[in-house]
Amino acid sequence: MASLIGEDGVVPRPRSKLPVICAAVLGGFMLLCAWLLDSDRFIEKAVIMIFCFTVETCIHSMCLFAEEWLFHAKQRYHGRISRIFQSCFRRHAVLGLCVIFIMLMLSGVSISHDQWSTMAIMCAVYLLLKSLGILGPAPVEISEICEVRKMNVAHGLAWSFYFGYLKFMLPDLENKIATYIATRERLSSPRLHILLHLNAAVPSKPEEEDTNVVFYNNLPELVLNRAGVRKRSYKNSIYKISGQNNEMYYCILEYATPLETLYKMSHESSAGFGESERKQQVLLFYRTLSQILENSLECRNHYRLVLLNDEHTGDPHYLSKEIIQHLKQQNGEIHMDPVQELPQDRVVHPVPEEGPMRDYNAAVWGPISEEPLNSIPSLMISHPRSLRSEPVETTDDYNQHNARRF
Incomplete structure (x- = not known):
């Protein structure tokens, strides 16, 4: 689930059709003025x-x-x-x-x-x-065309990150966590927290920007044959995060590695990609990746996108505070548990009918069983009957006439 605290003020929304509507209204007004003149x-x-x-x-x-x-x-x-x-x-x-x-x-x-x-x-x-x-076309029009047609660098990086890593790694995350906690302590969150810096900077270790985030352990590796490489291993790291009042949190963290490509492209003159466009591409990468993962049933509820604002670089513990805030927010979320069978002491029993309707139903349908309902459905097959049955006369005059005949 992709959730960002204060997301609406940072991540741009898709552009609307307001310029087209304004142009149509102004054009119609000018045509009216020309017709009057x-x-x-x-x-x-x-x-x-x-x-x-x-x-x-x-x-x-x-x-x-x-x-x-x-x-x-x-x-x-x-x-x-x-x-x-x-x-x-x-x-x-x-x-x-x-x-x-x-x-x-x-x-x-x-x-x-x-x-x-x-x-x-x-x-x-x-x-x-x-x-x-x-x-x-104006720069805004070019940007809109690239966003609508998925032609930005961020679109390609987001899809590459999904198909090349997240699509097969996130569905297997639950099994790896279950194997890990069988012999060790439980984690504060079963989701992978993907960190995204607005400036696209990707440090090699989270400890380099916050000493309260310390490497703790690795999850069991996922080994796959990928692109000609036999037994390529994929691993996720668990970090211990220190909070206020000596609180300790254990969660799975990693940076979005495609942002490192954006960062290096902005410093390469031949790439034609400046620092001014880099932030917009990072935000577009975040929005595209969140949409991709939300639409993927295999990856849903196995991840958390954490967008980090560069304006808080003066705080040496900004990273740990932001992660802890996301962990606390997840604790307040409501999850839909799978449907479970009720215990025997809470089985719903049918209420027996009282009065004349009970005698009538017993005469027509037979005695009603008061045993508890069975949770296992059974297949009931009726005898074959013709779909084109003849109408049956049931009026009183018809029955009295047949009685006289016999």
Whole structure:
């Protein structure tokens, strides 16, 4: 279960559709103003503007098509022109261009020389601004596209961390803990606590940042054959955490190792990954990993993500305090235990019926057994009967008539 104290103030939420709604409302308001100013030529101007915008988009797509066809057709598209066309041209733009062109031809609207000149200038200005990057997507739009399409570095690291380690390690954690506590003391929590620093720093030992967190022991190893390596071993470490009033806690800790990759990438110039983007990637890594683990039935309730804020680096025991706070929070959680059979002294007995209904049910269905209900269901099979049975007459007149016959 992924839970973070104060998570809402740190982890960013997915972006909503508010910009699209605002743009639609403002666009509709501007169209209304344009119709009020010149209602006679509103439709004509709107059709021409839409035609001009679609032409601009198609011309820019032709420039993209030239690059992909001349230099990347074999390497990227295996020489298939159809794939290049789908990658460069937007379907709705081409469809809109055809529809507007047909509407102009059928409506008989004549485009004047000045209008053709205006359309040419608009196309030229659009292409120049597009080539200079002025009309390109804003950084926020690029970030949203990468998040929606799972194209960030954090997405890949989170999925790699899940499939390469957590997916097979967390389900086996319960067995290893059971083996461990059979001969040693119990743990304060049966979950793996994964530590994530906002600055992506991953120390080799927790003792380096907090002396109250001390290595205690290792759980039994998990040995698997992975990626050509025979009998690769995976182990988890138990740490003893000292709290106030000489309280001792024992839990399983480790850092999220993929964050070390983010940290090193931010210090490598060729990676094109600065320190300003590193924190956002760490938060996105946390959000993605928590979503992956929550949707995994095998890993649920076997982990705890602990996001550590770098603003508390002045406190030498911040790590131990944060872990103890998470341990106390887990003690207050309610867990759904599996359904168990009731003891014999608490078996529910059926209440016998009283009055005329008891005699009627006994006559129709036979005597009612007052023995306790059996917890083991039994299979009851009835004799086969036709699904198309004839209706049976049960009225009093019908029964009296048959009685006279006999």
